[in-house]
Amino acid sequence: GAVVSQHPSRVICKSGTSVKIECRSLDFQATTMFWYRQFPKQSLMLMATSNEGSKATYEQGVEKDKFLINHASLTLSTLTVTSAHPEDSSFYICSARPGLPLAYEQYFGPGTRLTVT
Amino acid sequence: AQSVTQPDIHITVSEGASLELRCNYSYGATPYLFWYVQSPGQGLQLLLKYFSGDTLVQGIKGFEAEFKRSQSSFNLRKPSVHWSDAAEYFCAVGAASGNQFYFGTGTSLTVIP
Numbered sequence: 001g002a003v004v005s006q007h008p009s010r011v012i013c014k015s016g017t018s019v020k021i022e023c024r025s026l027d028f029q030a031t032t033m034f035w036y037r038q039f040p041k042q043s044l045m046l047m048a049t050s051n052e053g054s055k056a057t058y059e060q061g062v063e064k065d066k067f068l069i070n071h072a073s074l075t076l077s078t079l080t081v082t083s084a085h086p087e088d089s090s091f092y093i094c095s096a097r098p099g100l101p102l103a104y105e106q107y108f109g110p111g112t113r114l115t116v117t
Numbered sequence: 118a119q120s121v122t123q124p125d126i127h128i129t130v131s132e133g134a135s136l137e138l139r140c141n142y143s144y145g146a147t148p149y150l151f152w153y154v155q156s157p158g159q160g161l162q163l164l165l166k167y168f169s170g171d172t173l174v175q176g177i178k179g180f181e182a183e184f185k186r187s188q189s190s191f192n193l194r195k196p197s198v199h200w201s202d203a204a205e206y207f208c209a210v211g212a213a214s215g216n217q218f219y220f221g222t223g224t225s226l227t228v229i230p
Contacts, residue, residue, distance in 0.1 A: 006160075034218075043207065043222045044161075093160055095218075104149050104168065104211060106218055110160035 003027055004096050006109035013084055014117055021079045021112045023094030029074035030096035034106065035067070038091040050077050084116045119144050121210050123221035130198050131229050138193040138224050140208035150191040151209040151218070152182055161207065167191065178202070203228045 003026040013019045023033055032051050036044040048064075050056040050071035058064045066088075068080040077096075081088055091113055095106040122141045130136055142148055149168050153161040165176025172184040182193045191208060208221040 041205075041223075041225070043220045046217060049217070091158075105166075106211070108153070108161040108163075111158075113158065 002098070002105075002107045004030075004094065004107045004109040006092075006094055006112050008112060009110065010113045010115075012115045012117060015085055016083055018080055018082045019084055019114060021081075021092055021094075021114070023077045023079070023096065023109050025075045025096040025098075025107070028096075028098045028107075030077075031074065031099045032097040033071055033077035034095045034097070035069060035077075035079050036093045036095065038093060038111075040091075044093060047079075081114065084114070086116045089114055089116045119210065119219050121208050121219050121221040123206075123208055123224050125224045126222070127225045127227070129227040129229060132200050133197050136193075136195045136198045136202070136226070138206050138208075138226070140191045140193065140221060141189050142191065142208070142210045142219075143189065144210050144212070144219075146212045148210045149212055150182075150184060151211070152176065152180070152191070152193050153207045153209065154178075155205045155207065155223075157204075164193070164206075198226075198228055200228045200230070202226060 005024045007022045035047045038044050047062045048056045048058045050069045052071050052074050056069035071077040093111045094109045097106050120143045151166045152164040155161050164180050165174050167174050167184045175181050180195050206224045209218045211218040
């Protein structure tokens with residue numbers, strides 16, 4: 001149980017275009033989903049926290065107009081990188097947190113490798 | 118402030134040798150502690166977690182970790198390392214009352230034959 005999927009696993013896009021990444025909790029309802037960014041050989045950096053039906057909360061320094069997050073249902077959150085540039089190339093990982101009694105756990109997706117050319 | 122420190126950026130061990138990866142945390146509330154493993158280009162896989170109770174927790178793949186409150190540590194151990202254990206290991210701390218996980222910077226493990 002507690003499986004989180006991400007789609008696509010890899011995406012290459014041209015500079016200036018937008019790309020959408022989906023994060024789904026397959027066998028549980030996620031009250032909260034998180035989006036992380038990971039640079040090569042570095043730790044995970046939390047970008048934003050999203051709760052179903054409400055606006056995402058972005059971490060300091062993360063451009064909310066560039067990284068659009070939508071959490072339309074209890075099983076789906078999307079991250080859209082708008083007007084992507086090469087510096088947005090990174091590994092993006094989502095995680096999902098169930099409601100009680102497992103609210104202290106997070107289950108991670110397999111990640112999405114974004115390359116902007 | 119909450120933080121997680123993994124003092125060892127990179128560790129190399131011989132296959133069959135024992136392993137200990139260090140993790141120290143600073144957290145204002147009762148911590149929930151986790152160890153994750155990440156293979157290249159992959160997501161995070163949970164190895165084990167500690168919430169309460171017995172301070173020695175067993176995880177998958179033969180890993181265990183011991184919570185020592187007095188030392189604010191949660192070190193990961195394995196008695197005999199396999200070549201397939203080569204990966205990046207992350208320690209994380211969280212709490213039921215908050216959303217955020219705080220990750221350490223990771224320890225890269227190399228296993229030599």
